[in-house]
Structures are given as structure tokens and as C-alpha cells.
Amino acid sequence: MIKKLKQIFDKADKDLGLDNRSEKLYGIAALFDTPDDIISAAADVQFEGYEKYDVHTPYPVHGMDDAMKLKPTRLGFFTFFFGAIGTLSALLMIWYMVGFDYKNIIGGKPFFNIPPSMPITFELTVLFAAIATISLMLILFNKLPKVNHPLIDTEYMKRVSSDRFGIVIQQSDPKFNKDEIVNLFKKLGSSDISYINYFEKDESNTKAPIISIKFILGNFVLFIGVSIITYLTLNYLLFITPFDWMNKQPRLMPQSSSTFFKDGRGMRNPVEGTVAKNFIPYEYQGMPDSLVKNMANPLPVNDSVINTGKSKFNIYCSPCHGYFAKGDSRLRGQFPNPPSLHTEKVRKWQDENIYHVITNGQNSMPSYTKQITKDERWAIIHYIRVLQRAQNANDTDIETK
């Protein structure tokens, strides 16, 4: 298996043309032992007037920019720009989620608010800036991915990526002269000078490395590996002691038993007479409607109340009573038809009597306390009055010109 994989990889390398070097010289490379040496070497090479040269070090060496007289990179502007985009998109995202699309009251605060959004905004700013900086540095500034750079697979690259500091002068430099450069490097105290040739295969013939089999296979293995590890972590690891500390907590789940109380139950009944928040018990529950008195409709008559009443009436009342309260049920006899609400009796009723019927129920009609809130019941009553008035209008209701 492994042998076979190695064969595939070797073949992929061969396809890329990374096996043989041509006679064409890319440049002359020199290795130095200390960062101070490489800085003075770079400064000297710059001073001699070479243009096409580059320095490689295992870690960032400060002062190299000055020695090579490099212009400040423009990468910082991209960082700033994408950081600002991160800030704005974070604010936009939070505003859309909590201030527009899914409004939820949290601690009585306004829906969209700057202070609690700040941590997330900060995180996204850093995330956008960091990802943009790294990827733009690799793609735009370092021109990666590039698998056939002549320096790849050389002894020089092995050393400068571990423990040495190197400098390469390219053959394309207008001042390029083999002997002069070798003398210069020797004078600067280089420990190792080497010639680096191009690969046999031309750069332009090389396949894009993205679709190379090595790359795809590597990514596939990585994908499978990460998936397996994630699956095992979420489904097995988190249930093994001591990683299950979030799962097993010293508290009672609802409906579970407990030895703490005598009756062995974990849950307690509320104290006698406890009333739920915002709930006021109905005084005349279960009494005949003749006993109901002294309850005025607390809502004013206006557009929004009538509209609420209409919509609630159409939802809850109209299936049996009909859209115009004439007792014309839409239930096609599955349930006994209720009486019309335009009868003399109902028209003469006070609001409190209708309220009593909705709250308490009457004959086959059940109580609607669960479905319709108190205010909505009063709004429905206003709407019923509107319907009644429409069916039995007075002479004064007719507008004459």
C-alpha cells in the first residue's frame, strides 16, 4: 500500500519535471552562519548594485528591509481594508439577526445595541484581517502556489529553512558575472557557495499544481482524517470520564425522582394560591352569567383594537359562529351549530356577559382562556358589537347628504 502510494507520488514528481536539472543557470547561492553576517552580506550585495537577488532566512531577521533597501510593503493596506470590511460586516450581520430578522427581548435591552456587539465585531475584524493578510501575502505577493521554483529540492533550501542564512543572485541580473559574484561571496565570508540550475522541464509546461494528484490525494486524506476525528470526538470522547463533565451535573432533570423529599419526587408543587406571572384568575369561573356584573370593557374603540378583534374573531370564533356571526358554521355538521349572535338576547347583553361566555364557556362551547388573551377577548367583543350594529343599523347610522 505504502509502496504503491510512493510510486504514485514519484510519478507525480516526474510529471512535474522535478527530477532532472537542465544546464541553464538560475543563479549563484551562498550560505552564511549568523543573521549579522547575512545582513551585512545583503547590504554589500545591494551596495555593489545587484538588483535581482533574494535573501532566505529560517525566521524573520529584523533590519533586512533596511539592508536590502526594500520599499515598505503595501500588504498593510489590504489588512486595514479587509479589517474594516470585517468590522462592517459583523455589525451588519448582528443588526440583521437581532435587530431585524429575529427580534428577541434580552434583559429588556434594545434589540440592536453597540456594546454587546463589540466583542463579536472585534473577533470578525481580526479574523477578516488575518485571513486576508495571509492569503493575499501567499497569492498576491509571494505568487504561490509554485512547485517548480529552481530553489526547490536543493541543498541550499534545506539549510536556509533550518539553520543557515542564504542569499541568491540570479543570472538575469544585468551585472551578473560568475567569478565576480563568487569572489564577493568569499570575501563576505560565506561558508558554502553553490550553483543552482533550472529544472529540465520548462516552467510554462508544468501543470497547475492544484490539480496534481499529490495535492488532491493529500487534501482527501486530510478531509477524511478530520472527519473521523471530529466524529469520534463528538460521539465517543465526550462521553468518556472525565470529558463528560458538562454532561453529568449534580442537578435534577425535570420529572425525575429524588430521595431528598419524603414523597420521592424531584419536582415540587407551587405554594397554594400561587398565581402565574401576568395571570389574574377569573372571578366568575363556573358561575351562571346572571351573576356576572361590574366589568366594563377596558379597551377603547379604535382601528387597531377593532382590527385585532377582527383577526382573532376570524381565527377562533368564525369556524362555528361564521364570519358575520350569523351562526352559519363552516363545520358542515361535525359540531352542533351555535346560535346567531344577532339575537335580541345577545344584542341586549352587556360586554361582561359575552366576556363571561368566552372565558367560562357555555353549553357546548368550551372556555377559550388558553387560546385568547384577556385583551384579545375584549377586542373580540368590540368587533362583535360592530357586526351586530351592521346587521341592525339605526336610522341615524345612515349618512344623508
Add this chain to the structure above:
Amino acid sequence: MSYQKKNLPSKIYLIGFILFLIGGGLSALAFSVDLKRAYMNYIVMYMFVVSVAVGSLGVVAIEYMSGAIWSTPFRRVSEFLAGIIFILIILVIPILFGIQDIFKWSHSEIVMKDEIIKSKSAYLNKDFFIIRSLACIVIWIFFYLLLFRNSKKQDTTKDVKYTLNNNKISVIFAPFGIVTLTIAAIDFMMSLEPHWYSTIYGVYYFAGSLIAGFTSLALTSILLLENGYLDSRMSKRHYHSLGTLIFGLNIFWAYIAFSQFLLIWYADIPEETFWLIPRLQGGWGIISLLLLFVHFIIPFLILLPSTAKTNLKTLKIMSVWLLFAHWLDLFWLVMPNYSKDSVPLNWIELAFPVTAVGLILIVFKFIADRNNLIPVGDPKLENGINLSLYPDLSID
């Protein structure tokens, strides 16, 4: 290396004394005009001088602790500024005599009636307050003398031993410095409103103090460098590091300030919000907003590009700017105790900063005249000026 000591111009004494006499005179007058207001301003001034002095001592200690080489050429500037610690022992006296006029918790009839203050009276009582204030100053002076004496001895002996000793002393100083600064912040500012508490308050003041220490170092050393009192071989790279530190600490301050605000804002419980609400309303609301921009957003945007950190002129202006912002910060912390509804601002508020600047100038000149402006005997000095990455000397 050869070093010729140049004395600072005596003009500094003149300016210092003029500012001190004008400011001091007006401040003394302020005490007879409005005692409470004068005392509140005095506390702002005292805490500002503490943050410059102890912040500078912290800068020196941080250099030794981290083994920094780049800051050695201008370490003396911080050491001189830290010398202001000596006058704290005089500056604290008016506060100690005015405890009754400043602090609510010092009145026994209020303490008797107030359950919250009563429960804190084991800490908030006159005797313990005086002991703490003096002990803090004694600890600062003690460590200052140890560090500065070693540094001075090194000028003549050029012995590495003193650097190594100072490294150890700085490590011991670090916890003491942080705890004493926290105590000072809690005692002089937070206990003005004894019902309120914030556990991050000490860190908040500590962050401001380090900013004050680094900005006063940047301002003074740039002025000295421009007039040829420091080694002219010092490059922009030194100031890049200094500017980055100021930039970073300013973000740290904003982070701490925001953390304190967010928790109070989010929890929204009356025992915490009563401190914040007056500061977010009316005139103080404008100051709060101003603080956000002056102390954080504008310096952040200006100091963000690396060219700004290496531009000595920008750095100089931003140092003055941030020192002002630090004063504004302390003003915002203390002054609402004098008037909750409006921002008090007239000649009384101007007299105290003038006094502080005068005092700092006089003390700086006094110490600078008696010592070398560069630590000539420090083995890190030559490498520090050239900023070589691999010094020959190895200091553990």
C-alpha cells in the same frame, strides 16, 4: 565610548518654578474658594503624578525584567521621571489632612447609619487609610532607590553585577508595584463612592499608568534627543518599539475600560449602574464620548501605520495628546463626585495641571543635573544604540 555630560538649560528651572508658583498659588486660592472642588482636583493631580512616577518606575522595571536592550539608551529618562516618587510624600499630606472633607466613609455618623459602608469599615477607616497611603509611597521609594542606586553605581564601575541585581529587584518589584497601584486607585478614587465597587478598577488605573509612563518617556526623550542631550546614533527603530508599546498599551486600556463598561451595562443592576449613569448623562455624557475618541479611537487610527511610530514629530504630539487623555480619564473618574449634573470647568480645573507640570519639570531638572543622561556604564548600552540582534554579552 566617551560621554560628555551636558547640563540641561536652567531655563527649565525658570519655567518649572513659574508654572509651579502660578499653579500652586491659584490652587491654594482654590482651597479657600471651594474646598470640596479643590480637593477633588487635587486628587486628580495626585493620581496623575503617581501614574507618571510609578508608571516610569514600571517602565524601568519592565526593561530589566524583559532584558530589553533597545530601551537602555533612554532608560535614564524614565529613571529621572520616576524620581518624582519622592515628592509624593509631600503631595499626599493635604489629602491625609483632608480625609474628613473628601471621603464619606470617614464620618462616623454616616458609617453608623449605612450598612454597606459599615461592612467595609474594617478596610475603609482613617488609620488604615493613612497607613496604606504611606506604605505604598515607602514601597515605591524603596524600590526606586534600589534600582537607581545600582544604575548609578554602574556608571563608574561598569560592572555587569548591577544589571543582574536589578533584574532580580525588578522581578520582586512587579507584584508590589501592581498591588500598590491597585490600592492607590481603590483608596483615592474608588472609595470616593464607597457603595460602588468594580474589581477591574485597579487594572484600569494600572493600564493608564503604564501609558503615562511610556508617553512621558517618549515625549521627554524625543525632546532631549532633538536638542542633542542623548546619543545621536539612536535611530527611528528605537522609537518604533516605543511607539508600538504605547499603541499596544492604549488598546489594552480601551479593552479594560470597555470590559468594565460592558459588564455594568449588561448586568444592569442598581448597585453598579448608579456609578455609570451620571457619567453617561448631560455634560458628563459628552466627556465620556470625548474620552472614547480622545483616549482610544483617534490615537488608534493615528498610531496604526508604522510610519507614524517612526515619525518623531507625530510620536511627540501623540505623547502630549495621550498624557492629556490620561488626565481627562482621571478627571472623568473623580470629578462627578463634586458635581453629578454638570462638568465643572474654570480656572480651578486649570490651576492643578499647571502645578503638576511645573513640579515634574523642577524635579526632572533637579535629578538630571546630578546624574548622567545616559547610563554610560551599562553593558547593554552599546548594543542598545546599535540595536544589534545578537549582543556579545549574554545576560541571563
